Amino acid sequence: MHGTIFLLLKRYVQLQYDHSTWMQLVTNAGLSTDNFSHREVYPDAHLFALVGQAAAMTGLSPEKLQEKFGEYLVPDLMYMYHKLVDPDWRTLEMLEHTEAVMHTRVRQEHTGNKPPVLDVVRVAPNEVLLTYVSPRRMGALAVGIVRGLATYFDEEDRIVLEPLTSENGERVQIRVRRL
Structure with missing residues (x-):
């Protein structure tokens, strides 16, 4: 998945919640960094982990998120x-x-x-x-x-x-x- 999507997801979470929520989401997803680059492509599994953890944290389904x-x-x-x-x-x-x-x-x-x-x-x-x-x-x-x-x-x-x-x-x- 393109890094731009991760950067926009980070901004979305920070706007909807706050920076600490984003950091907790990254930690819960088992990712070692939240420093995504718009010039890189990352494994789809990273995005699925973030969405899965966001669903668990919010109670919303992954599809709704x-x-x-x-x-x-x-x-x-x-x-x-x-x-x-x-x-x-x-x-x-x-x-x-x-x-x-x-x-x-x-x-x-x-x-x-x-x-x-x-x-x-x-x-x-x-x-x-x-x-x-x-x-x-x-x-x-x-x-x-x-x-x-x-x-x-x-x-x-x-x-x-x-x-x-x-x-x-x-x-x-x-x-x-x-x-």
Whole structure:
């Protein structure tokens, strides 16, 4: 997993709770450091350990935590990739173009980067079918990112998400409609 995700997770925990909570989370996850670099790629197991410990500490499910973190990520992701985003895009268009534009760039920047594969099909003028494919099984993060995109584009009251499969599978299908 790319180090940027760990740095954003650290900031998320510190904003939602505090620095000591982050340090306790790292300790409980059995990690030897919390000094992640945005230039490095870290084992997925580190993120799973942190999310698992966060779930234990908060009483929330790992999937719910992933969703909340996904929502939180969007403004930073939009800032990082703003030069690649067409100003006319909104939630559905962002979903349609993420794989070809943003994920392609992420994979080119470092061969260790392995974002999920997103297959997005426009099934109607105001509806897409998003298929998330990743051995990480973090479809809940994708659901959170879609919600975060809807908020970012001020469409949260008009975007309806309907997970069609379990959010913790390697292949997750999500119907996204604009009302």
